[in-house]
Amino acid sequence: MRLFGVTAYYSFRALFHWLSPMPYLVYRALFPLSQLAFFALIGAYGGSQPLTFYLVGNTVGTATLTAFGVSQAVADERQQGTLSYLLAAPAPRVPIFFGRAALHVADGMLNMLAATAIAVILFGLRVPVEGIVGLVITMLVATIAICGVGLLLGAVAYIVLDTAVLANFAMFIILLLSGANVPLSELPGPVAALAQVIPLTRSVAAGRLYAAGASLDAGLSLLVGDLALGAVYGVAGYLVFNWLEMRARREGRLEGV
């Protein structure tokens, strides 16, 4: 547990060079909030769906930004020159690997709460009282599920070498296919089927249910589905990382992970 906590704290803090708050404010506040406003305004201009559709979709969609931090927290070990130390350490891998996502869950939640505040204050989003708890749980599930994607991307980044590009791809694919901006019924059949393996699709749907005032039960099965999917992505990331580590040890090239 100590290892988990230490990994979570330092990998998160190192990511934003927190000696100055500007990088944090830009990457974790200005960027997601302006993204939310941009897509919500396109939706308002398009007019095919009520504004709430886009506001809720993109508020939950801001969870995608969490994938950047988590994937970089995993993949930056090589860039920072600490990968060989990490792999040589006798510490158990599970807390080291999954600890990297821990603080991003809390940070992602803050992000989404800020996005919700923008949606409420600037765009007039109104969530019925009975839907508030469900919406908060939706945000938590969306963030955890996306952390799973981030862990997988971070591990895969050791092979393709470019974390930022990978995370950007993931973010836009998720924003396009999860139903955050385009109703799934409008997407071509095979693409809509692909949306079912995206760990935000169900959270977006659940978020819309709760924003419409549905009871907590109404979206729970959807949220469990996304949570399970996020776990699958996270475990897949761990397996990829372990496989790369094993290969690197066998072939004697730690930096080649």
Place this chain on the structure above:
Amino acid sequence: MTRTLRIASQSAWVSFQEVATNGFLLFAAVWQPLFIGVTTMYVLRHRTDFDPMYVVVGTALSGIWSTLLFAGSGAINHERWMGTLELLAASPAPFLAVIGGKLAGTTMFSLVSLVLSYMIGAVLFGYPIAIAQPVSFAISLVLAVVALWATGMFFAPLAILWRSVGRFLLGLEYPVFALSGFLFPVLLLPIWILPISLVLPPYWAAFALHGTSSGDLDLGGLLRAWVFLLLTGGVLLLLASRLLDEVLTRARRAGTLALS
């Protein structure tokens, strides 16, 4: 003059090749516009007055802007990371020509967004894509590209002289998409924001290109857009020139370039 142009063109060619193999800038110029274009096409196609050319132009501008924003704010920083900044500062070649050429190469590459956006509308969605005023559109495109290049030139020294400003610039991607009316009219924004839009070259670029592609812009409006593109681009280029001088001052006299 010939020598300066030769330096600028060589710098542009090297930069063009670098950008074409840079994963992040490729994403900004190709993949991001693809995702934004497809999403926007789906969202806006239900409008009764839907014009696919509007999405094509807006998507292309988003790609050009993103590429220039990231390349511009990283233009000099990139030299620092590569260890060539001091060499460039000490070289007798005009710094403005080197950086200007570099961003010109990036700008040329970013035009791939325009081709891609056309493909999204014409091939992926099968819409007939036509430009109502092709000659005016072509002139507007040239002026828009020059003004956006000047904006990138302004960002280059700004990002190295003040690091926190440089980091802030990176967050200006979506705000400028919105403030410039790339994919929805700026009238959707609060009225007090409009004066900010009016001083942005991307706003006038979108104004001229949307207007000439749809044919909705009269001659007076078109000339006004062209004048403002030249004016805002010229002012930013002038400021860039002064700031680049400051970069050289720090490099040569104060010796604090690497510490800025």
